[in-house]
Every structure is written in C-alpha cells, then in structure tokens.
Amino acid sequence: MLRGTFELIGDKSISHRSIMFSAISKGNNKVSNFLMGQDCLSTVSCFRKMGVDIEIAGKDVFIKGNGIRGLKPPTDILDVGNSGTTIRLIMGILAGNDFESTLIGDESIGKRPMKRVTDPLRMMGCDITGKDDANFTPITVRGGHLHSIDYKMPVASAQVKSAIILASLYADGQSIIREKVKSRNHTEIMLKAFGADIKENGLDIIVNPVDELFNQDIYVPGDISSAAFIIVGALISEGSEVLIKNVGLNETRTGIIDVIKNMNGNIEIIDERVVGGEKVGDLLVRYSKDLTATTIDKTIIPRLIDEIPVIAVLATQAEGTTIIKDAQELKVKESNRIKTVVDNLKKMGADIEELEDGMIIKGKTKLHGATIETFKDHRIAMSFSIADLISDSRVMLDDTNCINISFPGYFNLLKDLTK
Numbered sequence: 001m002l003r004g005t006f007e008l009i010g011d012k013s014i015s016h017r018s019i020m021f022s023a024i025s026k027g028n029n030k031v032s033n034f035l036m037g038q039d040c041l042s043t044v045s046c047f048r049k050m051g052v053d054i055e056i057a058g059k060d061v062f063i064k065g066n067g068i069r070g071l072k073p074p075t076d077i078l079d080v081g082n083s084g085t086t087i088r089l090i091m092g093i094l095a096g097n098d099f100e101s102t103l104i105g106d107e108s109i110g111k112r113p114m115k116r117v118t119d120p121l122r123m124m125g126c127d128i129t130g131k132d133d134a135n136f137t138p139i140t141v142r143g144g145h146l147h148s149i150d151y152k153m154p155v156a157s158a159q160v161k162s163a164i165i166l167a168s169l170y171a172d173g174q175s176i177i178r179e180k181v182k183s184r185n186h187t188e189i190m191l192k193a194f195g196a197d198i199k200e201n202g203l204d205i206i207v208n209p210v211d212e213l214f215n216q217d218i219y220v221p222g223d224i225s226s227a228a229f230i231i232v233g234a235l236i237s238e239g240s241e242v243l244i245k246n247v248g249l250n251e252t253r254t255g256i257i258d259v260i261k262n263m264n265g266n267i268e269i270i271d272e273r274v275v276g277g278e279k280v281g282d283l284l285v286r287y288s289k290d291l292t293a294t295t296i297d298k299t300i301i302p303r304l305i306d307e308i309p310v311i312a313v314l315a316t317q318a319e320g321t322t323i324i325k326d327a328q329e330l331k332v333k334e335s336n337r338i339k340t341v342v343d344n345l346k347k348m349g350a351d352i353e354e355l356e357d358g359m360i361i362k363g364k365t366k367l368h369g370a371t372i373e374t375f376k377d378h379r380i381a382m383s384f385s386i387a388d389l390i391s392d393s394r395v396m397l398d399d400t401n402c403i404n405i406s407f408p409g410y411f412n413l414l415k416d417l418t419k
C-alpha cells in the first residue's frame, strides 16, 4: 500500500534542455529543481568540456553561456553515458559549431540508431562520420555552415525533432520540420523563452535562424514519467492514496492520465497552473479496484512512450484484454522494452503475448515473485519494483543502480510511502 504526499523530482527532458540552451545563450542562467540524475549530469559534463562554466548548488544549477557560437572545441571525447537525449540533441548544436568533436556512450547507447539524426543533419550540410554510416557511436561531427531544411519526420521522435530545431537556429534560412504525430514540445516552448523565432503550426514547426539566445531563469517542473511508477503503484495496491505535488502536465506528456481514466482508474488533477510556459499540477491517486482493459495505439504512443513498461504492469491488474500496438520505438530504447517487459512479466505469471510492435495483456492475473533481468534499463527496474508491491513473493532485480539515471532517491521515497 502506498500512502502519503511528496514533491516530485525535476523532469528529465526539461532538465537536459535547460543546460543545453543555457550553454548556448549569452549571459548568466539559473536552473531550479534540476534533475540530478546520471543522464542529465552527462549533459552537464559534455558542455563543461566545451568551455561552459556550470556550477551545481543543491538542486540549482548556474550556467554561464558564451553565446550561440561560443562553445569551444571539446578538451576530450564527449561521453554521453546512457543518455539518448544527450547524444541526439547535442548533435544538433554541434552541427552549427565550427569545430570537430567525437561522441561516445555506454554499451546500450552503442546499439541505439543515430541515422535518424545524422541523416537530416547531413542534408543540412554537416559533415558526420561514424560506425555503419554514422548510425552508431562513435560518431564524429564537424560542424559549420548549415543550410535550412524542409523535413518530414519519418519517426515520431522529440529527440530527432529537437536536434533539427537546434541545427536550424544556425542555418542560412527558415526551416520547417513536419511531424506525423505530435511529440513532446519542451524544446519549442523553452527555446521561445530564450528568444528563438519558432512557430508551432499544427504538426509543423517553423524555425528561423538567430544571432543570439538571451539568458534565462528556468524552473523545472516534476517529471510525469517518474511519477508514473508511484501512480501505478497506488492504483494497483489496496488501500493506497498518494498526492504527488508539482507534476509537469504538458499535453504532449499526459497520455498516461488519459489511459488511466479510460481504464477506470481513480486519478484527479488538482490546482492546475502554468509555470515558465509549462502546465503543472498536483495529482491525487487512489487504489482502483475495478480497472478495465484498454487499447493504446499510434495516436497516443508519443504522449506516453516512456510509461509503457509500467502501463503493462497496470494492465495485468485490469479486467479484459489490453492491446498495446504501434510501439516499435520501444525496441530501440535503453533495452528492447517490448521483450524485456513481456519476458519479465511472463516470469511473474502474467498472461502476456509479445507482438512485433507491442503486446497483448489479459487481466486480471495474480503476480508471483521472480528474478528480473533489467538490462540496466531504469524504467524496467522501477516498473518491476512496482509489480513487487502486489506479488505474492518478492521480486529480485538484478540491478538497481540504473535507477539513478532518472530517479535518484527512488527507493527512499518508495520506503516512505509504504511505511
């Protein structure tokens, strides 16, 4: 049972962007409620290597930007660790800067496709080389003089979109990026606050080059993707009631709330407000005895992509057949999240079938304890720590360090809420 009230840690996507955009602005920036997770700290480390003065004080970060073309050639190889967001967004910035840099990451990053970013950046005139025609790390970027682009996005990806938007700031004319399904728009919102000329016109984003970005004070709202674990834990464990304060509620991220409502889950938004251009609110979640199955498809996938592993755990406790489809992107996250979710839930006794692009889950089933292979994927580790709340014997995770990627302090919080 989970009971209590807590303040949510900062959003990972917004934290990454706050460092990156401050680093290429002119002047002193302050970021409050920054997520001190491993991935965001990889972003900090990359920009420090390019001469940006970044100081961390508690949950605040102070960044002295040297201007849009003020980055220095890196003193060393840029190591992005496990972070897809860092490597994909940073390539958009490196493409506009007149020096050479090489990017590497950990074993998982080494398997994640980068052509989705390197292809459009090459079309803009950037010189990029790397393993398998610049699809995998190590990747070397020689930035400089970029042309504008009119680009139809082949994948729904905020990381790809953001890299092209960033490169477009350095281009020789107006660029248009066309999405098929809207992905998270934190880049567009935050860059506008920094003074960039960006327009969102339905699914098209129109970007004009800029001479400089102005310095900012940024407040990072809580991460709904981190809240998701506690939300699902509260929905499925009897007697639960939690109030999660300060949750980012940008509509491009709230797919999980829509799904929970469809499934007859008890979730309420309290005190919705706007902070720094982003919607924020508190979430009250209660145990929901009569959960029902649902279907999740391409119309909503980008709005809940990182929450699917824990939504699968939720679906095991819903009456009926839940179908998750059009989610092939899950195969190229930190692990193949279709396989890692299905195999591990099967071990726990769930009635679940793997699909090429998702999964089918029949509920409601009792879950049994098992040893879970996380593949060092933070979202897998946390999803199965939530399954543990309702399993008849303990779940053993083969790794818990990976949770620091996005949610330092997670187990302390869980302990507090289960007291």
Ligand SMILES: O=C(O)C1=C[C@@H](OP(=O)(O)O)[C@@H](O)[C@H](O)C1
Binding pocket: 012, 013, 014, 085, 156, 157, 158, 159, 160, 162, 183, 184, 305, 306, 329
């Ligand atoms: O832009 C971002 O900050 C992110 C976008 C998503 O990836 P894609 O846009 O590649 O799907 C998401 O999975 C990732 O955790 C963070």
Ligand SMILES: C=C(OP(=O)(O)O)C(=O)O
Binding pocket: 012, 039, 082, 083, 084, 085, 086, 306, 333, 334, 379, 406
């Ligand atoms: C996919 C994720 O992150 P990234 O792509 O930044 O590694 C995630 O946090 O679930």
